[in-house]
Amino acid sequence: MTDRVRIGVLGAARVVKQALTDPAKSAPEITVAAIAARDPARARERAARLGIPKVHESYEALLADPDLDAVYVPLPNALHAEWSIRAMEAGKHVLCEKPIASNEDEARRIAGVAAKTGRVICEAMHPLYHGLFDRVAEIMADGTIGEIRHVSARVCFPVPNSKDIRWQYPLGGGALMDLGVYAVAVLRALAGADPAEVTHARAKTRVPGVDRSTDARLRFPGGATGRIKTVMWGWPVFSFTGRVEGTKGKLTVRNPIAPQAFNRIVLETGGKKTSEQAAKLPGTYTCELNAFAAAILRGEPLRTGPEHFVPVMGVIDEIYRRAGLPVRGASLSARSE
Incomplete structure (x- = not known):
C-alpha cells in the first residue's frame, strides 16, 4: 500500500x-x-x-x-x-x-x-458525506425542534426511456431501487435511527414487477412515524426533500441528494422561519x-459501510413485500408472502 x-x-x-x-x-x-x-x-x-x-x-x-x-x-x-x-x-x-x-x-x-x-x-x-448532513445532525442534536414525531423523504426524478436499465427487473430496476435507497438513507440520517417496521406500502408499475412509484409508511422506535415517496414516472416530476416534524418545530432539507448543486435548511420554530445553506464545496463525490x-x-x-447498507436493503425488501411486488433478485413470478 x-x-x-x-x-x-x-x-x-x-x-x-x-x-x-x-x-x-x-x-x-x-x-x-x-x-x-x-x-x-x-x-x-x-x-x-x-x-x-x-x-x-x-x-x-x-x-x-x-x-x-x-x-x-x-x-x-x-x-x-x-x-x-x-x-x-x-x-x-x-x-x-x-x-x-x-x-x-x-x-x-x-x-x-x-x-x-x-x-x-x-x-x-x-x-451522506456532504457537510449538509453534518449541519443537520448538529441541529437535531441541540434539541431545537424537540422530540421527533414524524420524518419524511421524497425523491422524485423522471426516467422516461423505457429501455433504460432502471426499468428492467432482471437488472434490479425500479423507482425504489434507484431512488428509494436515497430516500431511506435520508430518512435514517434525519431520524438518527432505523425504522422499526414498514406499516404500509403501495406501488404503481409501468412494466411487470417494476415500480414506477412507491409510497411507504414506517414506524421508528419510540413511536415516531415516517414516510418515503419515490417517483420515476409520474407526479411530482422533480422533488428532493427531507423533513422532520418535532414537538417544538419543523426542519426541512431541500435537495439532500445533490447538495453540491444547491441546498437549503429551513427551520420553523416559535412561529419564526429561518433558513441557511451548507457550503456546496467540496462536492459530495x-x-x-x-x-x-x-x-x-x-x-x-x-x-x-455494512451498518448502513444492510438495514437500508432490509427496508427496501419490506416495502416491496408490503406493496405486493417481488424483492429484487427473486423470480419475477414469485410473490412474497
Missing part, C-alpha cells in the same frame, strides 16, 4: 466520469489507475476520454492486477453483489454504486465477506472519495 489508493473501474458506465474520475482530481489520496469492460474497445475509448492509464481485457484481469488497491463497481444493480464479493476475495477494497445489492440477503453476504477478508466495503451513497481513502489508509470509519 502506498500513500494513495489506486482504483480500478469495473465497467464503462456513464457515471464513472461524474462519480469517480472528475472528483478524484480533487481527492489527493485517490488515483484512478485502470479500467475494464465487457467490450475491451469500449474500455479503451473510455480510458482515452477520461485519462485512465491502463486498460484490462477483462474484469478478471483487472481484479488480478497487483498494482491496484481498490475497485469501483458502477455495474447494473443486479451485478453489484457478485462483483463486490469477487473483488474483496481478490484482495481489493470496494466502492460500489448504490444500491450495493439486490436485497438484504445479498447485502448480508457482502458484509460477511468484508469481515472475513478484512477489506473495506463502501456503498457509494455520496450525499469528492467527500466520499476522501472518506473511502481515509478508511483504507488510516482505518477511519465510513458512514455507508
Whole structure:
C-alpha cells in the first residue's frame, strides 16, 4: 500500500466520469489507475476520454492486477453483489454504486465477506458525506425542534426511456431501487435511527414487477412515524426533500441528494422561519472519495459501510413485500408472502 489508493473501474458506465474520475482530481489520496469492460474497445475509448492509464481485457484481469488497491463497481444493480464479493476475495477494497445489492440477503453476504477478508466495503451513497448532513445532525442534536414525531423523504426524478436499465427487473430496476435507497438513507440520517417496521406500502408499475412509484409508511422506535415517496414516472416530476416534524418545530432539507448543486435548511420554530445553506464545496463525490481513502489508509470509519447498507436493503425488501411486488433478485413470478 502506498500513500494513495489506486482504483480500478469495473465497467464503462456513464457515471464513472461524474462519480469517480472528475472528483478524484480533487481527492489527493485517490488515483484512478485502470479500467475494464465487457467490450475491451469500449474500455479503451473510455480510458482515452477520461485519462485512465491502463486498460484490462477483462474484469478478471483487472481484479488480478497487483498494482491496484481498490475497485469501483458502477455495474447494473443486479451485478453489484457478485462483483463486490469477487473483488474483496481478490484482495481489493470496494466502492460500489448504490444500491450495493439486490436485497438484504445479498447485502448480508457482502458484509460477511468484508469481515472475513478484512477489506473495506463502501456503498457509494455520496450525499451522506456532504457537510449538509453534518449541519443537520448538529441541529437535531441541540434539541431545537424537540422530540421527533414524524420524518419524511421524497425523491422524485423522471426516467422516461423505457429501455433504460432502471426499468428492467432482471437488472434490479425500479423507482425504489434507484431512488428509494436515497430516500431511506435520508430518512435514517434525519431520524438518527432505523425504522422499526414498514406499516404500509403501495406501488404503481409501468412494466411487470417494476415500480414506477412507491409510497411507504414506517414506524421508528419510540413511536415516531415516517414516510418515503419515490417517483420515476409520474407526479411530482422533480422533488428532493427531507423533513422532520418535532414537538417544538419543523426542519426541512431541500435537495439532500445533490447538495453540491444547491441546498437549503429551513427551520420553523416559535412561529419564526429561518433558513441557511451548507457550503456546496467540496462536492459530495469528492467527500466520499476522501472518506473511502481515509478508511483504507488510516482505518477511519465510513458512514455507508455494512451498518448502513444492510438495514437500508432490509427496508427496501419490506416495502416491496408490503406493496405486493417481488424483492429484487427473486423470480419475477414469485410473490412474497
